[in-house]
Amino acid sequence: MEFQLTDEHEAVRTTAREFAARRVKPIAAQIDKEARYPKELVDEMAQLGLLGMEVEEAWDGSEFDTISYVIAMEEISAACASTGVIMSVNNSLVCEPLSKWANDEQKERWLKDLARGDKLGCFMLSEPEAGSDAAAQKTVAVRDGDDYLINGTKNWITNGPQADTGVLMCMTDPAAGHRGISSFVVDMNGEGIRRGPKDDKLGIRASHSCQVFFEDHRVSATQRLGQDGDGFKVAMSTLDAGRIGIAAQALGIAQAAFEAAAEYACDRKTFGRRIIDHQAIGFMLADMETEIMAARMLTYRAAWMKSCGKRHSKESAMAKLMASEVANKAAKNAIQVFGGNGYVTEYPVERFYRDAKITEIYEGTSEIQRVVIAASIARR
Numbered sequence: 001m002e003f004q005l006t007d008e009h010e011a012v013r014t015t016a017r018e019f020a021a022r023r024v025k026p027i028a029a030q031i032d033k034e035a036r037y038p039k040e041l042v043d044e045m046a047q048l049g050l051l052g053m054e055v056e057e058a059w060d061g062s063e064f065d066t067i068s069y070v071i072a073m074e075e076i077s078a079a080c081a082s083t084g085v086i087m088s089v090n091n092s093l094v095c096e097p098l099s100k101w102a103n104d105e106q107k108e109r110w111l112k113d114l115a116r117g118d119k120l121g122c123f124m125l126s127e128p129e130a131g132s133d134a135a136a137q138k139t140v141a142v143r144d145g146d147d148y149l150i151n152g153t154k155n156w157i158t159n160g161p162q163a164d165t166g167v168l169m170c171m172t173d174p175a176a177g178h179r180g181i182s183s184f185v186v187d188m189n190g191e192g193i194r195r196g197p198k199d200d201k202l203g204i205r206a207s208h209s210c211q212v213f214f215e216d217h218r219v220s221a222t223q224r225l226g227q228d229g230d231g232f233k234v235a236m237s238t239l240d241a242g243r244i245g246i247a248a249q250a251l252g253i254a255q256a257a258f259e260a261a262a263e264y265a266c267d268r269k270t271f272g273r274r275i276i277d278h279q280a281i282g283f284m285l286a287d288m289e290t291e292i293m294a295a296r297m298l299t300y301r302a303a304w305m306k307s308c309g310k311r312h313s314k315e316s317a318m319a320k321l322m323a324s325e326v327a328n329k330a331a332k333n334a335i336q337v338f339g340g341n342g343y344v345t346e347y348p349v350e351r352f353y354r355d356a357k358i359t360e361i362y363e364g365t366s367e368i369q370r371v372v373i374a375a376s377i378a379r380r
């Protein structure tokens with residue numbers, strides 16, 4: 001067993017950390033306050049090769065392994081969790097299914113632009129009545145000659161307001177349940193696609209999401225990923241990858257909360273001592289660092305399994321479950337360490353607290369991660 005990161009991993013960390021410190025962290029509080037999408041940061045991430053990190057070089061990606069992707073996500077998300085999820089969606093929810101399910105023609109037409117970051121992607125699975133129960137899709141694609149006509153509504157679509165390209169799941173055979181779901185790659189600026197206003201959210205406010213309405217949107221059968229009926233597997237295997245990205249985002253938030261709390265606790269004095277020297281605070285920080293490291297080990301292991309080509313549904317679920325819960329606890333306790341100062345926007349920990357919550361919800365709630373883990377135990 002090897003716990004040593006490679007030189008390439010260290011180089012990715014250095015690049016991402018330097019970019020995050022120089023460009024992301026200085027504006028994170030402001031873009032959160034204004035709920036402003038950081039287009040300039042997304043363009044710079046594209047130049048650094050951070051938007052198609054695991055895509056093969058042949059399709060204009062950076063061809064890094066999944067641990068490199070996790071490391072970069074941790075660093076960007078520690079500075080700004082909103083910027084982290086913009087990056088994560090393009091990498092794991094859009095480039096990933098195209099890398100895995102698209103044929104060469106589709107990769108040429110759709111994947112290359114996304115991997116270079118010339119275009120931005122979104123992933124459209126959730127609906128008003130299909131969140132945790134992802135198979136309950138109501139959006140339908142009806143065959144019309146060589147085309148399909150698509151009608152329905154998608155919800156909470158991260159990157160939706162900005163996306164050029166979307167990976168869409170919808171029903172082609174409603175009678176067949178989850179086996180009647182198919183997946184398509186769509187041009188988000190095409191006729192018959194309308195986007196709602198951006199959602200007004202508690203956290204990750206600089207990352208925008210919205211509803212997307214399909215009103216007789218016509219796609220060619222050449223835009224289908226895999227065969228008719230493969231859509232649920234496309235979605236689930238994509239989420240196996242996506243959950244590693246969200247675990248890494250949660251790790252970034254947790255680490256940032258820990259660093260802020262540790263620095264404050266070593267500086268602030270009460271009752272004649274630094275507050276770190278009060279056992280109540282010292283133990284809180286000890287637990288925080290221990291739990292973050294445990295979550296990191298689970299996340300790196302899931303990433304390693306993905307890079308080895310092993311099935312990693314359970315490991316991804318464990319990583320996301322643990323990392324998201326650790327992030328929420330770390331952010332909550334960081335506010336406690338800061339006391340009143342933690343509750344005001346002058347310090348970053350209230351943002352970490354608001355940003356952490358979503359990691360327990362999107363790409364499968366903590367309850368759904370437990371369903372995935374329990375199902376795997378039951379199959380033994």
Ligand code: CAA
Pocket residue numbers: 085089093123125126131132133134135156157158178179232233236237239240313361362363364365368371372
């Ligand atoms: N990989 C490949 N195939 C898989 C799979 C996986 N990880 N998981 C399940 N499948 C297959 C099964 O083998 C089964 O195949 P057969 O038809 O051949 O038997 C089929 O899919 C159905 O499996 P289940 O019976 O387990 O399906 P289910 O309907 O009970 O649902 C679930 C399982 C885990 C609850 C699933 O619905 C789920 O993950 N729900 C959560 C959805 C989710 O995470 N949504 C997030 C939205 S995206 C987002 O949040 C993006 C963002 O904003 C950033």
